[in-house]
Amino acid sequence: xxxxxxxxxxxxxxxLVLAGVVSTxxxxxxxxxxxxxxxxxxxxxxxxxxxxxxxxxxxxxRIFDKDKDDAEIRDLLKGLKGIYVKSFTFEKEGxxxxxxxxxxxxxxxxxxxxxxxxxxxRKGSDNVEVYLMMQGxxxxxxxxxxxxxxxxxxxxxxxxxxxxxxxxxxxQFGVPDLGIEQVKPKKNR
Amino acid sequence: xxxxxxxxGLIVAVFVCAPVSHPFARGDDFETVVKMIEQFYHVKHxxxxxxxxxxxKAAKTAARIRGGDYRRLAEAGSVRVAFFEDQEFNSRGRxxxxxxxxxxxxxxxxxALVQTLAPKDEEQNYIYLRAAGQxxxxxxxxxxxxxxxxxxxxxxxxxxxxxxxxPNEMGKTLTQDATTSxx
Numbered sequence: 123x124x125x126x127x128x129x130x131x132x133x134x135x136x137x138l139v140l141a142g143v144v145s146t147x148x149x150x151x152x153x154x155x156x157x158x159x160x161x162x163x164x165x166x167x168x169x170x171x172x173x174x175x176x177x178x179x180x181x182x183x184r185i186f187d188k189d190k191d192d193a194e195i196r197d198l199l200k201g202l203k204g205i206y207v208k209s210f211t212f213e214k215e216g217x218x219x220x221x222x223x224x225x226x227x228x229x230x231x232x233x234x235x236x237x238x239x240x241x242x243x244r245k246g247s248d249n250v251e252v253y254l255m256m257q258g259x260x261x262x263x264x265x266x267x268x269x270x271x272x273x274x275x276x277x278x279x280x281x282x283x284x285x286x287x288x289x290x291x292x293x294q295f296g297v298p299d300l301g302i303e304q305v306k307p308k309k310n311r
Numbered sequence: 312x313x314x315x316x317x318x319x320g321l322i323v324a325v326f327v328c329a330p331v332s333h334p335f336a337r338g339d340d341f342e343t344v345v346k347m348i349e350q351f352y353h354v355k356h357x358x359x360x361x362x363x364x365x366x367x368k369a370a371k372t373a374a375r376i377r378g379g380d381y382r383r384l385a386e387a388g389s390v391r392v393a394f395f396e397d398q399e400f401n402s403r404g405r406x407x408x409x410x411x412x413x414x415x416x417x418x419x420x421x422x423a424l425v426q427t428l429a430p431k432d433e434e435q436n437y438i439y440l441r442a443a444g445q446x447x448x449x450x451x452x453x454x455x456x457x458x459x460x461x462x463x464x465x466x467x468x469x470x471x472x473x474x475x476x477x478p479n480e481m482g483k484t485l486t487q488d489a490t491t492s493x494x
Binding site: 160161163164166167168169170171172173174175177178181182184185186192195213294295296 | 404405406407410411422423424425426427428429430431440442447468469471472475476477478479
């Protein structure tokens, strides 16, 4: 018994570290690594980098909690763990490579993420891809990649996003206006 | 005896290392950022004479928001401003490096809300936030080709709400208010 206790005592720190790693991994599952795109800032004519991290999201929910007029925003933000946006505008075409876009896309392919066709851009662009991370019925995160010839934008929302109200975030909280809308399925006649 | 000396030494060390109670005392990031700009761009900031500062509006007192209404944006007496006027800000293609340096300096205590860079025009804007009890500290850095401004202020939650909704516009308003004299 004493030996068991001694072994358990020795292994406790390892267990704690592992538990920490697992809980971090779960919480950050939908968070994409997009900082590698920062090197594009030197080539871009304009770079916008928005980060509403978990600390800020908690403050935001608290703030909007007090204002009745902001009820919709509060509902939208509730449960979100972060909003991250990187947008690069270039003067000429071809200033960024597919390899650079792939550093983000590779995180979305063959993983818990799935590309959704029920959400598209009102702007009619084929270069906007929307991905969702699901855990059962619950949305864990959303990623939007808009790769236009002279503009590259990545939006990553971590947490349960309300797809129907997603457009309300556009133009606010640093989220660019991508014209995202949910496509309702056509009824069969 | 040794124990007593050790305890006395510990007490002295605690007092020597104890943080000063000041709204911006969690490491003077304002000064650090100002020095960082000076070293990166080889420029010098100008300090504002006390009397001139007393006449400044907004940040300390009130701000004119479109339509002429006055509203408090920053808490009275909470604003620190550093100007860099009529100097050359040339990042020599290393603007991303400056952004990375800002991140390294501030990321432990602050959340980077918005960072915008326009290398061609040598324009950069940074808005960092951190909680300060029931209020918030905001650190706004604006750099363009010939001038730069660093503003740190304490803001109330309702001002933060506006800042979160429209970071760029509100960041500009806060900076303008902190650097414009009363008419």
